[in-house]
Amino acid sequence: MLLKVSPPKQLGIRLQLASSFMIRLLYYCDVKGIQPKQFTKKQFLIDHPELKACVFANKTATTFKNRINDFWDACKAKKERKTVILALCVDNFFMMGPKGKTQIANFSFQSYQLNIPQYSLDLLKTLFTRFYNDFFNYEENGSNLRWHFKEEYKLENPDNFYLCPACLGELNLDKAQLDHYFPKSTHLALVIHPNNLIPLCISCNSTTGGGKGDKIPTNPAIPTQANRIGCLEDAYLPYESYGLGRVKMLVGGTPGKRMAQLTTMKAADRTPLLNHAETYDLNRVWTSRLHNANTTLIHRLVDAFRHTFETDGKLDSAAIAHFLQHSIIQGAEYKSSKIENYFILANYTVWILGEPNAWITLIDELQKRLEEEKKLNFKQKQPYFLGDPEP
Ligand SMILES: [Zn+2]
Incomplete structure (x- = not known):
């Protein structure tokens, strides 16, 4: 396993x-x-x-x-x-x-x-x-x-x-x-x-x-x-041998059609890893979860950077990268949990940090989401006059 x-x-x-x-x-x-x-x-x-x-x-x-x-x-x-x-x-x-x-x-x-x-x-x-x-x-x-x-x-x-x-x-x-x-x-x-x-x-x-x-x-x-x-x-015999800590997930494919692929750090783990991936069809299963990983990441970033965006009106790339490294990849935000509990999310984040195009897409998406939120908040804060359509 x-x-x-x-x-x-x-x-x-x-x-x-x-x-x-x-x-x-x-x-x-x-x-x-x-x-x-x-x-x-x-x-x-x-x-x-x-x-x-x-x-x-x-x-x-x-x-x-x-x-x-x-x-x-x-x-x-x-x-x-x-x-x-x-x-x-x-x-x-x-x-x-x-x-x-x-x-x-x-x-x-x-x-x-x-x-x-x-x-x-x-x-x-x-x-x-x-x-x-x-x-x-x-x-x-x-x-x-x-x-x-x-x-x-x-x-x-x-x-x-x-x-x-x-x-x-x-x-x-x-x-x-x-x-x-x-x-x-x-x-x-x-x-x-x-x-x-x-x-x-x-x-x-x-x-x-x-x-x-x-x-x-x-x-x-x-x-x-x-x-x-x-x-x-x-094979990774249940309760006896484990792949985690020796495997990682790579992301490939093209924008809009990303694909996950299980890979290993050491050549000796290659056969059990490939067999495991084939047995449980893991590349397909993980590919189907990438969209979810992206949504989670955006949610977490919106929560983390909402306040500074509202105050400064812009995003600080270095601060975002630091947050991803510490809160997502190292799991510092979840003291009781281990990094492996967030395997897909963490590996996806590692990929984004190392892939310039994916990084730009992420920042653009985050900026768009925060701007939409700001607009919505602004509308809600406007005084409401009788006779106006409800906000
Ligand atoms: Zn499963």
Whole structure:
């Protein structure tokens, strides 16, 4: 992600347990040759006392039987079941544990493009989506666990829970979707994995309009390369690696048709950055926000220079540049906030300060706005006579 955020702690542990529950259940039935009809929840929990605390343990025996049935329907041959279970174990375990540079350099997902028939894969996708819903639709104290996830996320990230970690835009947590960083349709092992779930804004999570959809962040442009060994080096894994502080936004294009482009300061960040931009279509998203950045900037300048303009009748370019540098770029005006909270605005301002034509346009626009305001104020201050049209 671009933004540094922490995962929900308690819910993270519960998700971890649920992930483990899911895999153990399938393994248990496969190894013991337990057919769905023969399964008894009581015995399973006696054999796995550590799983009793899991949300899944509260599900009915019928739900268990249905999930096991789904698995056996998807993978009729023992060999297939074994392949799937082993892949789930490897991927889940890897994502859970601490990852050193060497481990990351040697890893690729086993559950990605499993060597089983397509109809098996389709059924497995349905099964794992059911596990996902079993977990997040589970109600506790009047709210489901999706809600609890977001509440805990808020507590863990008090300074930036209102920002989308992928695009740095505004995030309304109540409406936010929990994004599967590695899509649940391609990475079955990570369907309820705590490190794979992160709340994103609607624009980043949507499947339409160039949003993320099922793109795989390790190489969204060339999916055949998305799971090569060492692919995790090419992505900003949620809660683990961050682009912010190493990236900036450039502005290009022509007047009236400006375009934003994400860029990096160091060559080593290039691949993860390009993949991130491609995954969330960031250049398009940020381009669409430039107009807003310009409007905000003008508003702030009008507020800051209204008084001096009214008194002196002119604008002081040096004072404006100083204001932009200190209040917008360095964020001195917002002591409690960090510069990254204003990423687009700050980067846009940096561009204006370095681009003579953009600077002239900004000053012209500001002057026009202040003159209009002055005229309006003057009219409002004129005495009003009976019979005149109302001002
Ligand atoms: Zn976003």
